[in-house]
Every structure is written in C-alpha cells, then in structure tokens.
Amino acid sequence: MKLYHYIHSDSSRRVRMYLAEKGIEVPGESVDISRGESHTPTFTVKNPLGQVPVLELDDGSYLAESIAICRYFEELHPQPLLFGRDPKERAEIEMWSRRVELNFAQPVKRLYRVRYHSGGALSAAAQDAIEAMEQSDLRATARFFDQTLAQRDFLAGADYSIADIMALCTYDMAVRMLRIPLEPDLDDLRRWYEAVSSRPSARA
Numbered sequence: 001m002k003l004y005h006y007i008h009s010d011s012s013r014r015v016r017m018y019l020a021e022k023g024i025e026v027p028g029e030s031v032d033i034s035r036g037e038s039h040t041p042t043f044t045v046k047n048p049l050g051q052v053p054v055l056e057l058d059d060g061s062y063l064a065e066s067i068a069i070c071r072y073f074e075e076l077h078p079q080p081l082l083f084g085r086d087p088k089e090r091a092e093i094e095m096w097s098r099r100v101e102l103n104f105a106q107p108v109k110r111l112y113r114v115r116y117h118s119g120g121a122l123s124a125a126a127q128d129a130i131e132a133m134e135q136s137d138l139r140a141t142a143r144f145f146d147q148t149l150a151q152r153d154f155l156a157g158a159d160y161s162i163a164d165i166m167a168l169c170t171y172d173m174a175v176r177m178l179r180i181p182l183e184p185d186l187d188d189l190r191r192w193y194e195a196v197s198s199r200p201s202a203r204a
C-alpha cells in the first residue's frame with residue numbers, strides 16, 4: 001500500500017490527519033503538484049484527474065478522492081470511529097461533511113484557482129469580482145459553523161469526526177495559506193480551531 005500525496009495539498013492532509021488519528025502507518029510518496037508531477041503519464045494512470053491524494057492498494061489498483069480513501073480505512077479499522085457509530089450519527093457526519101465540502105472547501109479551492117491558475121484569462125475586474133464572491137461564501141459558512149460550534153464541541157456533534165478534519169484543512173488553507181481574514185467575532189469557531197489544531201494529528 002502507498003499514499004501518493006503532496007505536503008501543501010489540503011486534500012492530502014485530510015488523509016494524513018485521518019491516518020494519524022487512527023494510528024495507521026502507510027508509506028507515502030510525494031507528488032509535487034506545483035511542478036506538474038500529477039499530470040505526467042505515470043501519474044494519470046493512477047488518477048486520470050491528475051490529482052492527489054491517491055492510495056495504491058496491494059493488488060495494484062488505485063483509489064482517489066480523499067474521503068473515499070478515508071472511508072476505505074474506516075471499514076478496515078473502525079476504531080476510533082470517525083464516520084459515526086449508528087445510522088443517525090453517520091448521516092449527521094455525512095451532512096456536515098457535505099456542508100464543509102460544498103460550502104467551505106470549494107469556495108477556497110475556486111479562489112485559489114482564480115488567484116494563481118487563471119492563466120491570464122480573466123480581467124483584473126473579473127478576478128476581483130470572483131474573489132469577492134468566493135470570500136463572501138466562505139465567510140457566510142464560517143459564521144454558520146461558528147453558530148453551530150456555540151452549541152457543541154465539534155462540528156457534527158459531541159465527538160470529533162471526519163467533518164472536523166475536513167474543516168480544519170480548509171480553515172488552514174484559507175486563513176494561513178491564502179491569508180483570507182475571517183471576521184474577528186467568530187469566537188466559537190476559533191475555540192474549535194485551537195482545540196482541533198492542538199491534536200497531534202494536526203501536524204500530519
């Protein structure tokens with residue numbers, strides 16, 4: 001088994017953090033996406049989309065998509081449970097994971113793309129308008145998460161879950177890497193951030 005990943009990829013970090021929470025060790029190989037290494041013919045046979053992370057299985061097949069990879073490990077090593085313990089909890093974690101993916105992670109990924117990979121195709125005005133729109137979506141979601149976290153310790157409920165891993169990876173990409181300032185009054189989101197960032201898995 002081998003995990004193809006990249007140090008600055010938030011999607012790769014989801015898997016690294018997940019594995020660290022579980023105490024599972026998987027050999028890794030770095031794919032430098034900034035140098036186009038995920039679009040070489042040797043890599044696109046592993047994932048035709050040219051993206052990391054990718055898990056190579058012992059039978060020579062490949063799994064892509066960070067959450068699909070984590071779900072695979074959850075079946076093999078259920079404890080500690082990070083996708084929920086019963087139908088209701090699993091559905092709630094899925095609900096929050098989808099909210100993180102669609103309303104938090106995607107605006108940040110689009111913003112990154114517009115800022116660094118638009119290839120000069122957009123005018124400065126169009127670029128500013130898209131950046132403002134994505135930042136606004138991100139801030140609205142951050143406020144929604146803050147209100148949720150005023151009621152409980154973790155995003156999907158009383159227990160830490162994959163939804164927290166996903167949200168932390170996006171938070172760091174937005175705030176630390178892309179320097180998008182979040183509003184200063186999101187105290188519950190910040191309390192959650194301090195708590196999840198201080199877990200050893202956050203260093204993965």
Ligand SMILES: N[C@@H](CCC(=O)N[C@@H](CS)C(=O)NCC(=O)O)C(=O)O
Nearest residue numbers: 009010011033050051052053065066
């Ligand atoms: N939905 C995918 C997203 C994967 C993704 O966006 N990977 C990025 C790095 S975070 C990548 O490999 N980008 C290189 C490229 O698209 O050329 C997942 O969750 O694994």
